[in-house]
Amino acid sequence: MSTKIETPVPFDVDAIRADFPILSQEVYGKKLVYLDNGASAQKPRQVIDNISETYETRYANVHRGVHYMSQTATDAMEAAREKVRAFINAGSEREVIYVRGATEGINLVAASWGRANLSAGDEIILSEMEHHSNIVPWQLIAQQTGAVIKVIPITDAGELEMEVFKGLLSDKTKMVAITHVSNALGTVVPLADIISMSHAAGALVLVDGCQAVPHLAIDMQALDADFYVFSGHKLYGPSGIGVLYGKEALLDAMPPYQGGGEMIDTVTFEGSTWADLPFKFEAGTPNIADAIGLGAAVDYVSAIGFEAIGAHENALLAYATEKLRAINSIRIIGEAPEKAAILSFLMDGVHPHDIGTILDREGVAVRTGHHCAQPVMDRYDVAATVRASFAMYNTFEEVDALAASLSKVQEIFS
Amino acid sequence: MAGDPSDLYQDLILDHSKNPRNAGPLDGATHQARGNNPLCGDRITVYLTLDGDQIADVKFEARGCAISVASASMMSEMIKGKTVEEATALFEKFHALVTGGTSGEGDGLEELESLAGVRDFPTRIKCATLSWHAMQQALRGAGEEVRTE
Numbered sequence: 001m002s003t004k005i006e007t008p009v010p011f012d013v014d015a016i017r018a019d020f021p022i023l024s025q026e027v028y029g030k031k032l033v034y035l036d037n038g039a040s041a042q043k044p045r046q047v048i049d050n051i052s053e054t055y056e057t058r059y060a061n062v063h064r065g066v067h068y069m070s071q072t073a074t075d076a077m078e079a080a081r082e083k084v085r086a087f088i089n090a091g092s093e094r095e096v097i098y099v100r101g102a103t104e105g106i107n108l109v110a111a112s113w114g115r116a117n118l119s120a121g122d123e124i125i126l127s128e129m130e131h132h133s134n135i136v137p138w139q140l141i142a143q144q145t146g147a148v149i150k151v152i153p154i155t156d157a158g159e160l161e162m163e164v165f166k167g168l169l170s171d172k173t174k175m176v177a178i179t180h181v182s183n184a185l186g187t188v189v190p191l192a193d194i195i196s197m198s199h200a201a202g203a204l205v206l207v208d209g210c211q212a213v214p215h216l217a218i219d220m221q222a223l224d225a226d227f228y229v230f231s232g233h234k235l236y237g238p239s240g241i242g243v244l245y246g247k248e249a250l251l252d253a254m255p256p257y258q259g260g261g262e263m264i265d266t267v268t269f270e271g272s273t274w275a276d277l278p279f280k281f282e283a284g285t286p287n288i289a290d291a292i293g294l295g296a297a298v299d300y301v302s303a304i305g306f307e308a309i310g311a312h313e314n315a316l317l318a319y320a321t322e323k324l325r326a327i328n329s330i331r332i333i334g335e336a337p338e339k340a341a342i343l344s345f346l347m348d349g350v351h352p353h354d355i356g357t358i359l360d361r362e363g364v365a366v367r368t369g370h371h372c373a374q375p376v377m378d379r380y381d382v383a384a385t386v387r388a389s390f391a392m393y394n395t396f397e398e399v400d401a402l403a404a405s406l407s408k409v410q411e412i413f414s
Numbered sequence: 415m416a417g418d419p420s421d422l423y424q425d426l427i428l429d430h431s432k433n434p435r436n437a438g439p440l441d442g443a444t445h446q447a448r449g450n451n452p453l454c455g456d457r458i459t460v461y462l463t464l465d466g467d468q469i470a471d472v473k474f475e476a477r478g479c480a481i482s483v484a485s486a487s488m489m490s491e492m493i494k495g496k497t498v499e500e501a502t503a504l505f506e507k508f509h510a511l512v513t514g515g516t517s518g519e520g521d522g523l524e525e526l527e528s529l530a531g532v533r534d535f536p537t538r539i540k541c542a543t544l545s546w547h548a549m550q551q552a553l554r555g556a557g558e559e560v561r562t563e
Contacts, residue, residue: 352454
């Protein structure tokens with residue numbers, strides 16, 4: 001362990017951009033302005049090279065071979081797990097399960113924990129601003145077990161109705177599954193309160209951290225969430241790899257999610273026994289190169305630090321909010337006081353898809369649609385919104401380009 | 415440049431999207447079907463009144479983008495009074511137009527030719543064809559929802 005204290009490096013967005021090859025691409029002859037980071041972030045050279053290096057220098061199947069390459073690949077994968085553990089400050093590597101992404105993580109908990117612990121009449125509390133991936137897995141397990149789903153409503157500004165939540169909690173509540181940051185609205189939810197209130201009621205808490213981990217420092221031991229999931233691809237890492245954090249005692253008590261190789265201790269036709277954590281939940285050959293690549297992404301983000309990243313992104317969000325408010329026909333959806341770098345909006349008389357198409361031809365990539373959060377759209381009685389979601393490599397000039405391209409939309413539709 | 419947004423959003427299309435013709439429910443409709451684009455949440459319901467083999471009346475209700483509403487509006491004007499066979503033939507010509515199979519000229523597409531620009535915006539072709547798929551579904555009498563996916 002190094003005890004050297006790093007001198008904070010001033011945040012240099014140009015230097016960061018230089019690390020992301022795709023950002024110098026042009027689309028339709030225009031500079032790419034990538035504002036769809038909430039859907040997936042771009043990858044720095046360090047991550048791209050890391051994946052190539054794995055296949056070129058340290059690749060074999062893991063946790064099996066006695067040979068050199070297998071051991072090298074295993075070491076690299078487990079070193080990456082340790083990086084992820086440190087990144088989220090989990091108490092142990094046994095609490096860090098590799099999954100395909102947040103969706104698989106939630107499905108794993110809903111199926112494994114849910115089948116073992118839910119029965120008819122038990123209640124699962126979700127919020128109105130959940131992504132479909134934190135709704136549908138719970139509906140599936142509720143159908144199988146007879147458990148009931150309750151929903152925390154949101155205010156016009158896009159905040160959770162905490163008083164209603166308090167009223168929903170009871171001794172029937174077994175699980176509270178909640179997003180950390182809303183992907184459609186940007187709202188940062190008051191997780192500490194939710195977790196302490198849920199625990200006081202005897203319920204567990206699963207947090208969907210997809211939209212939080214690229215923007216905020218997270219600390220599993222301080223947060224005290226029971227489960228926390230996120231996807232690597234939103235954290236500048238590869239797609240197809242994500243993390244389920246779970247408290248060790250809970251994971252230990254849960255039955256396996258999938259059966260197969262790697263997750264067993266012994267197998268006979270009379271019965272099998274399971275491997276220790278985290279491998280009990282990692283059946284089959286894992287996504288080796290991308291797991292190692294996620295470690296590289298964690299290194300990259302950690303070297304810059306969330307203090308600098310957060311300050312830059314908050315400044316971008318404030319600037320973009322001000323710019324868009326200045327356009328009369330624009331209505332921002334989601335104005336919670338505490339937001340991550342996500343800006344959802346509508347323009348009077350113009351459908352979000354038409355806006356998205358016109359922006360696209362200006363090189364500006366935004367998401368349009370329901371953002372896999374149809375209940376949020378229903379809440380605001382809209383079919384879709386336009387969403388600009390910012391990353392650490394975005395610039396104030398790119399916000400200007402967004403505003404200018406929105407003026408072009410107005411011209412065309414005026 | 416092919417695919418400039420101003421080629422797509424021509425005045426005629428904007429006019430139809432802002433002032434859709436034949437919008438609203440249709441009392442006494444004999445056939446109807448819903449179209450749904452789950453990718454974007456756009457929805458349309460097409461109502462038809464058939465008199466024998468002839469489409470006597472058409473109306474639609476839509477929640478969608480300019481392209482889907484304009485296409486539905488133009489379709490409603492074009493197929494009114496046509497036979498089922500003629501409407502189906504028109505759909506085939508229109509489909510070929512927006513997917514780039516034909517120029518559309520001389521195909522009797524009239525105002526629909528203004529939607530030819532959609533071919534340069536592949537992600538938007540489904541918007542242009544949603545109401546037509548719903549119309550076809552209604553004619554088949556299935557009454558079930560059609561999806562673009």
